[in-house]
Amino acid sequence: xxxxxxxxxxxxxxxxxxxxxxxxxxxxxxxxxxxxxxxxxxxxxxxxxxxxxxxxxxxxxxxxxxxxxxxxxxxxxxxxxxxxxxxxxxxxxxxxxxxxxxxxxxxxxxxxxxxxxxxxxxxxxxxxxxxxxxxxxxxxxxxxxxxxxxxxxxxxxxxxxxxxxxxxxxxxxxxxxxxxxxxxxxxxxxxxxxxxxxxxxxxxxxxxxxxxxxxxxxxxxxxxxxxxxxxxxxxxxxxxxxxxxxxxxxxxx
Numbered sequence: 001x002x003x004x005x006x007x008x009x010x011x012x013x014x015x016x017x018x019x020x021x022x023x024x025x026x027x028x029x030x031x032x033x034x035x036x037x038x039x040x041x042x043x044x045x046x047x048x049x050x051x052x053x054x055x056x057x058x059x060x061x062x063x064x065x066x067x068x069x070x071x072x073x074x075x076x077x078x079x080x081x082x083x084x085x086x087x088x089x090x091x092x093x094x095x096x097x098x099x100x101x102x103x104x105x106x107x108x109x110x111x112x113x114x115x116x117x118x119x120x121x122x123x124x125x126x127x128x129x130x131x132x133x134x135x136x137x138x139x140x141x142x143x144x145x146x147x148x149x150x151x152x153x154x155x156x157x158x159x160x161x162x163x164x165x166x167x168x169x170x171x172x173x174x175x176x177x178x179x180x181x182x183x184x185x186x187x188x189x190x191x192x193x194x195x196x197x198x199x200x201x202x203x204x205x206x207x208x209x210x211x212x213x214x215x216x217x218x219x220x221x222x223x224x225x226x227x228x229x230x231x232x233x234x235x236x237x238x239x240x241x242x243x244x245x246x247x248x249x250x251x252x253x
Contacts, residue, residue: 002027008139008147016052017088021137025083029130036080036097039127040104042070042111045119049090063092066115070094073111077103084137095132098124142226148241149221156216160248163217169244171228172199174207175237184208184235191231207240216244 002024010017025032044066050056055063071082080098087093098104101124108122139147153163171193175184185195188210196209214224225242232239 006139006147008143008150010139010143012086012088015089016054017086018054019084019086019137019139021084021133021139022082025081026133026138029133032081032097033128033130036099037126037128038080038098038101038124039130039132040080040096040098040101040122040124041093042108042120042122043091043093044115046087046090046092047118053089055087055092062115066092066112066118067094069114070111073107076110077107079103079107083133086136095137097127097130097133142229145225145229145239145241146222149225150218152242153216153218153221156244156246159246161216161246162248164215165247166213166215167244167247168211169214169216169221169224169242170196170209170211171225171242172207172209172240173228173232173237174201174205174240175232175235176205177236178206180235180237181206181208184231184237185210187231187234191227201240207237 003022004024005020006023007018007020010019044063046055046059046063048056048059067085074080074082074096079100080096082094082096084095085092086095104122104124112118112120156163173184175181181198185208188195188208191212193210193212196211199207199209201207212224214220221242225239229239
């Protein structure tokens with residue numbers, strides 16, 4: 001079973017939310033739906049949330065310690081699997097899928113015995129379809145794109161790119177119905193993109209490689225890619241990401 005985690009921001013009931021989830025476990029959901037059919041949660045009120053209701057730097061160490069203690073208790077009691085954490089509106093919620101719940105009270109007592117200063121609630125219920133994971137933790141196609149955008153931006157910054165210099169940013173999308181190609185190309189050109197070439201992926205699906213001069217800064221590229229996803233969906237196409245070159249800015253003295 002793969003273990004890798006992703007973190008992203010989303011809107012929950014009109015409030016900003018930081019969502020961290022076990023992405024690797026999604027590969028095993030069909031099996032886990034039978035072996036771990038119960039959703040469990042621990043929800044604690046933050047003592048010093050920031051202005052957006054998210055985790056402040058001053059409280060981060062204590063919440064991470066609580067998270068580690070909960071996960072250690074989950075392993076100790078062999079009760080289930082940690083699948084995600086949501087921080088929003090002044091609360092942190094830890095989510096688990098359980099094999100059984102008969103020793104849940106023992107798990108809670110052991111896990112939270114060093115965090116009695118926190119107002120915390122907990123509970124569990126049946127969720128054989130893993131709806132909490134699929135619909136609350138797991139990102140939509142648009143949210144996945146934002147995750148990938150920020151990974152590329154982080155990589156560019158690590159290579160000395162300020163992300164503020166406009167440069168050609170190359171995009172790709174694919175479509176199964178080749179009859180939409182001309183209309184799709186026209187829609188992209190209307191938005192200022194230049195069609196570079198027609199492409200074919202390893203499955204034989206046709207697509208377009210196109211570019212435009214833009215800044216790859218986080219919120220800029222987010223807006224661009226979300227708009228491209230909307231255009232692609234109008235023509236039953238699928239947006240497939242972007243790439244660009246590293247541009248290092250030089251200060252003139």
